[in-house]
Amino acid sequence: xxxxxxxxxxxxxxxxxxxxxxxxxxxxxxxxxxxxxxxxxxxxxxxxxxxxxxxxxxxxxxxxxxxxxxxxxxxxxxxxxxxxxxxxxxxxxxxxxxxxxxxxxxxxxxxxxxxxxxxxxxxxxxxxxxxxxxxxxxxxxxxxxxxxxxxxxxxxxxxxxxxxxxxxxxxxxxxxxxxxxxxxxxxxxxxxxxx
Amino acid sequence: xxxxxxxxxxxxxxxxxxxxxxxxxxxxxxxxxxxxxxxxxxxxxxxxxxxxxxxxxxxxxxxxxxxxxxxxxxxxxxxxxxxxxxxxxxxxxxxxxxxxxxxxxxxxxxxxxxxxxxxxxxxxxxxxxxxxxxxxxxxxxxxxxxxxxxxxxxxxxxxxxxxxxxxxxxxxxxxxxxxxxxxxxxxxxxxxxxxxxxxxxxxxxxxxxxxxxxxxxxxxxxxxxxxxxxxxxxxxxxxxxxxxxxxxxxxxxxxxxxxxxxxxxxxxxxxxxxxxxxxxxxxxxxxxxxxxxxxxxxxxxxxxxxxxxxxxxxxxxxxxxxxxxxxxxxxxxxxxxxxxxxxxxxxxxxxxxxxxxxxxxxxxxxxxxxxxxxxxxxxxxxxxxxxxxxxxxxxxxxxxxxxxxxxxxxxxxxxxxxxxxxxxxxxxxxxxxxxxxxxxxxxxxxxxxxxxxxxxxxxxxxxxxxxxxxxxxxxxxxxxxxxxxxxxxxxxxxxxxxxxxxxxxxxxxxxxxxxxxxxxxxxxxxxxxxxxxxxxxxxxxxxxxxxxxxxxxxxxxxxxxxxxxxxxxxxxxxxxxx
Numbered sequence: 001x002x003x004x005x006x007x008x009x010x011x012x013x014x015x016x017x018x019x020x021x022x023x024x025x026x027x028x029x030x031x032x033x034x035x036x037x038x039x040x041x042x043x044x045x046x047x048x049x050x051x052x053x054x055x056x057x058x059x060x061x062x063x064x065x066x067x068x069x070x071x072x073x074x075x076x077x078x079x080x081x082x083x084x085x086x087x088x089x090x091x092x093x094x095x096x097x098x099x100x101x102x103x104x105x106x107x108x109x110x111x112x113x114x115x116x117x118x119x120x121x122x123x124x125x126x127x128x129x130x131x132x133x134x135x136x137x138x139x140x141x142x143x144x145x146x147x148x149x150x151x152x153x154x155x156x157x158x159x160x161x162x163x164x165x166x167x168x169x170x171x172x173x174x175x176x177x178x179x180x181x182x183x184x185x186x187x188x189x190x191x192x193x194x195x
Numbered sequence: 196x197x198x199x200x201x202x203x204x205x206x207x208x209x210x211x212x213x214x215x216x217x218x219x220x221x222x223x224x225x226x227x228x229x230x231x232x233x234x235x236x237x238x239x240x241x242x243x244x245x246x247x248x249x250x251x252x253x254x255x256x257x258x259x260x261x262x263x264x265x266x267x268x269x270x271x272x273x274x275x276x277x278x279x280x281x282x283x284x285x286x287x288x289x290x291x292x293x294x295x296x297x298x299x300x301x302x303x304x305x306x307x308x309x310x311x312x313x314x315x316x317x318x319x320x321x322x323x324x325x326x327x328x329x330x331x332x333x334x335x336x337x338x339x340x341x342x343x344x345x346x347x348x349x350x351x352x353x354x355x356x357x358x359x360x361x362x363x364x365x366x367x368x369x370x371x372x373x374x375x376x377x378x379x380x381x382x383x384x385x386x387x388x389x390x391x392x393x394x395x396x397x398x399x400x401x402x403x404x405x406x407x408x409x410x411x412x413x414x415x416x417x418x419x420x421x422x423x424x425x426x427x428x429x430x431x432x433x434x435x436x437x438x439x440x441x442x443x444x445x446x447x448x449x450x451x452x453x454x455x456x457x458x459x460x461x462x463x464x465x466x467x468x469x470x471x472x473x474x475x476x477x478x479x480x481x482x483x484x485x486x487x488x489x490x491x492x493x494x495x496x497x498x499x500x501x502x503x504x505x506x507x508x509x510x511x512x513x514x515x516x517x518x519x520x521x522x523x524x525x526x527x528x529x530x531x532x533x534x535x536x537x538x539x540x541x542x543x544x545x546x547x548x549x550x551x552x553x554x555x556x557x558x559x560x561x562x563x564x565x566x567x568x569x570x571x572x573x574x575x576x577x578x579x580x581x582x583x584x585x586x587x588x589x590x591x592x593x594x595x596x597x598x599x600x601x602x603x604x605x606x607x608x609x610x611x612x613x614x615x616x617x618x619x620x621x622x623x624x625x626x627x628x629x630x631x632x633x634x635x636x637x638x639x640x641x642x643x644x645x646x647x648x649x650x651x652x653x654x655x656x657x658x659x660x661x662x663x664x665x666x667x668x669x670x671x672x673x674x675x676x677x678x679x680x681x682x683x684x685x686x687x688x689x690x691x692x693x694x695x696x697x698x699x700x701x702x703x704x705x706x707x708x709x710x711x712x713x714x715x716x717x718x719x720x721x722x723x724x725x726x727x728x729x730x731x732x733x734x735x736x737x738x739x740x741x742x743x744x745x746x747x748x749x750x751x752x753x754x755x756x757x758x759x760x761x762x763x764x765x766x767x768x769x770x771x772x773x
Binding site: 009010013014017018021025055058059062063065066068069070071 | 314
């Protein structure tokens with residue numbers, strides 16, 4: 001099962017690697033991880049998404065709690081929480097496609113937040129799953145990069161880096177029957193990229 | 196008091212009550228060594244390899260209960276210490292390792308003798324620090340000692356860049372009396388409700404067993420454990436790390452459990468209906484095949500580390516807390532309780548255990564013309580009257596020492612249980628001997644293990660730490676050979692060394708006494724002679740039966756009731772309970 005674990009941790013150098021190292025050393029999954037200082041600058045909030053059986057999640061929370069730097073830990077799966085994802089996509093545009101992209105962005109309540117002669121950056125935020133798919137369906141639209149910014153009260157996760165990765169690793173993916181990103185909702189046949 | 200960084204480190208150690216520091220100098224710690232030179236309170240033991248420093252400090256810590264302290268330089272000094280740090284970590288031994296680091300401004304530039312010590316040791320320490328500010332130095336060291344010694348103990352590394360110990364920068368020094376860390380509050384007392392539930396369950400048990408581990412020794416709870424076991428009248432088994440917590444010669448003690456545990460201990464575990472695990476962590480060498488582990492038992496688990504509970508084996512009643520106060524709480528409840536354990540049930544349970552005991556799983560061929568390693572250990576026990584501190588390396592000899600030397604007192608059995616570090620025994624023995632110069636200290640080792648840290652023979656001479664080295668020499672890496680015999684149709688792949696040194700000459704070259712024996716009748720006189728030479732380190736090279744194996748054995752992937760026992764003619768057989 002998927003769990004979101006929110007950790008209050010001493011804001012010291014190495015704190016992040018202690019957490020990340022724990023996951024790799026003990027073979028736990030880590031799907032995403034965000035860190036930012038809190039209103040008390042001596043503390044950081046780390047929000048991570050992981051998955052595993054109840055036993056594994058129990059061990060993960062215990063082992064994290066055991067880290068000397070961890071002040072407090074909450075498994076959000078035990079409580080009511082709000083989850084939002086923020087996505088920023090840079091899209092390469094042409095004369096012909098700019099209008100179409102603007103229309104699409106409007107339909108899906110995306111905001112264009114930056115413009116250059118050949119690109120748009122579209123920002124979109126929503127509860128999961130974020131509606132990035134329509135953008136990718138545009139024949140001319142290819143996401144170049146995705147940035148995300150963490151925010152504490154609003155949980156957001158970063159797991160849609162599929163588009164850019166697909167582009168970068170397009171060659172490698174051709175050989176496979178489906179997208180190698182476990183969280184990509186697309187089967188290979190529907191992959192928007194030319195293959 | 197105004198002190199420079201180097202002086203602060205040494206003064207902090209003094210204020211912490213540190214007696215010995217085990218180390219090896221080098222560029223990054225020269226300021227520290229200069230400060231060390233100018234005082235006499237903290238005694239420095241110069242080892243011959245940093246691994247030896249960590250093991251010696253570890254042995255000192257295991258024998259005394261005080262934290263072991265290590266000082267090494269940056270780069271290779273630090274990496275050499277890693278094996279010893281991991282050894283202490285796996286066995287939860289309190290240790291503070293001070294490592295030098297290249298000066299702060301060049302950190303990250305691949306400077307000479309630079310390694311990321313904090314990064315390298317992160318997975319094998321309880322915590323580590325990189326000191327970036329000399330004003331934080333004393334506080335950091337206090338924190339290090341506090342973390343190392345409280346809760347579930349463990350090693351803590353303090354990495355100190357050379358500029359932090361600069362003699363030119365002096366600051367006011369005050370060693371904090373107390374330290375509190377908001378994110379670190381180890382549990383002490385157990386939850387009352389849980390303890391009550393545990394006591395109720397214990398009192399209804401028909402086939403109970405106490406399974407206690409190293410946590411009882413670390414938590415100084417041996418007296419409470421003895422009282423607890425005797426009040427209840429339950430059988431008790433110890434893990435390899437827990438030996439000595441309960442007197443091994445007592446009738447209620449059924450021996451060590453696990454891979455090379457006794458038949459009665461493992462069978463009793465397998466058939467039990469209630470297990471109380473006290474400061475033990477269900478290690479894979481103890482449990483055998485997990486899904487067949489104690490199929491009928493409800494388990495109570497007392498541990499100071501919540502992460503140890505239900506890690507591999509699900510337990511019915513977890514109790515998080517230090518073993519000593521939790522056992523005290525339990526004893527109080529037991530005293531107040533009107534219910535007593537069922538006499539009838541216990542009687543029939545003990546009858547069953549006696550039947551298992553009657554198999555005499557530890558018997559071996561006493562008529563052999565070759566020296567049996569088991570016989571050596573029995574004689575060692577006899578000659579030292581069971582009072583000696585025994586350190587060991589890792590392998591067959593370690594198991595024989597654990598099996599045939601009944602430990603009646605805690606902290607007398609000193610071995611690397613979790614990590615299984617060959618080379619541990621000799622430096623650890625030196626650490627123990629320094630702590631208890633008037634006690635007998637013997638290192639039970641083998642021809643493979645002893646060669647891993649043999650350079651420390653030199654340290655033993657320099658610091659007058661006369662230990663007795665009992666080298667059970669079978670010219671094999673015996674435990675590897677045994678597994679190859681059992682599981683690889685005797686294909687002895689690289690478990691044999693063609694050129695084993697002449698240990699007698701080697702001991703003599705290091706300034707010690709060497710004795711070699713090869714006949715059973717020589718064992719006792721040789722041991723007597725070795726222990727009579729009070730002020731000399733004696734290397735007893737004992738040529739033993741080369742084919743001897745450790746029995747009983749639960750082979751990998753098998754359950755407690757599926758043990759391989761020795762049969763009369765010396766070969767083994769699978770023996771299941773009839």
